[in-house]
Amino acid sequence: MILNKNLEPITSMLIISALMLKVFTTIYHVLIITLLVMLDCHTDYAKILKAFYKGTEYQEMIEQAGYVLENSQKLMQDIYDMDQILHQMCSKLFKITKKLKTQEEQREEARVAYDHYRNKLQKMEKTHAKSTEAKKIDVYKRNVEKFNKSKSEFDTENSKLDKLMEQIQIKGEVIIDQICIRFTCEVESKFFIQLNKSFKKLEIIEQQMTEISQY
Numbered sequence: 001m002i003l004n005k006n007l008e009p010i011t012s013m014l015i016i017s018a019l020m021l022k023v024f025t026t027i028y029h030v031l032i033i034t035l036l037v038m039l040d041c042h043t044d045y046a047k048i049l050k051a052f053y054k055g056t057e058y059q060e061m062i063e064q065a066g067y068v069l070e071n072s073q074k075l076m077q078d079i080y081d082m083d084q085i086l087h088q089m090c091s092k093l094f095k096i097t098k099k100l101k102t103q104e105e106q107r108e109e110a111r112v113a114y115d116h117y118r119n120k121l122q123k124m125e126k127t128h129a130k131s132t133e134a135k136k137i138d139v140y141k142r143n144v145e146k147f148n149k150s151k152s153e154f155d156t157e158n159s160k161l162d163k164l165m166e167q168i169q170i171k172g173e174v175i176i177d178q179i180c181i182r183f184t185c186e187v188e189s190k191f192f193i194q195l196n197k198s199f200k201k202l203e204i205i206e207q208q209m210t211e212i213s214q215y
């Protein structure tokens with residue numbers, strides 16, 4: 001249990017980390033959209049070429065190039081899905097960080113009350129607890145009750161805050177995991193390898209077209 005300690009730096013750090021994750025996923029989102037638009041332009045261009053070369057000796061090759069580009073677009077779906085997942089996870093994380101600020105304030109209020117009765121009781125140990133005056137003993141008892149109540153309230157608020165911070169940490173770790181493992185290994189590398197293969201295929205088609213034009 002953390003007592004008398006200002007938790008604001010810790011919670012602020014958690015919120016900043018969540019924000020950074022949000023910024024990262026937003027950049028990622030923009031990148032995905034740009035790639036999607038780029039591939040869309042290419043497939044549109046392939047359609048124009050297909051119409052243009054219809055009935056010529058290039059027709060078959062242009063059609064093949066169109067298929068290659070369409071396949072690349074399917075690859076984008078994987079990355080796009082990943083983008084959606086990251087976005088949803090970040091939204092959930094943000095909902096918790098909002099709760100965190102409120103909970104931090106509630107804990108602070110409970111801490112102030114708890115500290116107040118703790119100090120008061122400490123002083124009363126000497127003046128009231130061992131007193132022979134019934135009135136003083138009565139006052140002491142009432143303060144013990146108040147102290148007990150404030151202590152249990154503080155414990156409750158503290159454990160609520162602990163749970164929220166733990167949730168943020170776990171959710172943040174899951175997002176980082178998703179970015180590092182799923183995005184980098186699965187999506188990014190898979191995507192680039194596949195795209196590289198597509199470009200190789202396009203190069204071969206281009207070569208065939210050049211050969212035809214040389215006849």
Ligand SMILES: *[C@@H]1O[C@H](CO)[C@@H](O)[C@H](O)[C@H]1NC(C)=O
Pocket residue numbers: 141144145148
């Ligand atoms: C206050 O709490 C202590 C233990 O935490 C208990 O022994 C005591 O009876 C409680 N007193 C009152 C007045 O609630």
Ligand SMILES: *[C@@H]1O[C@H](CO)[C@@H](O)[C@H](O)[C@H]1NC(C)=O
Pocket residue numbers: 192193196197200
């Ligand atoms: C693409 O594949 C070729 C081999 O087919 C390889 O030499 C090249 O490094 C690859 N490029 C990327 C960016 O992976």
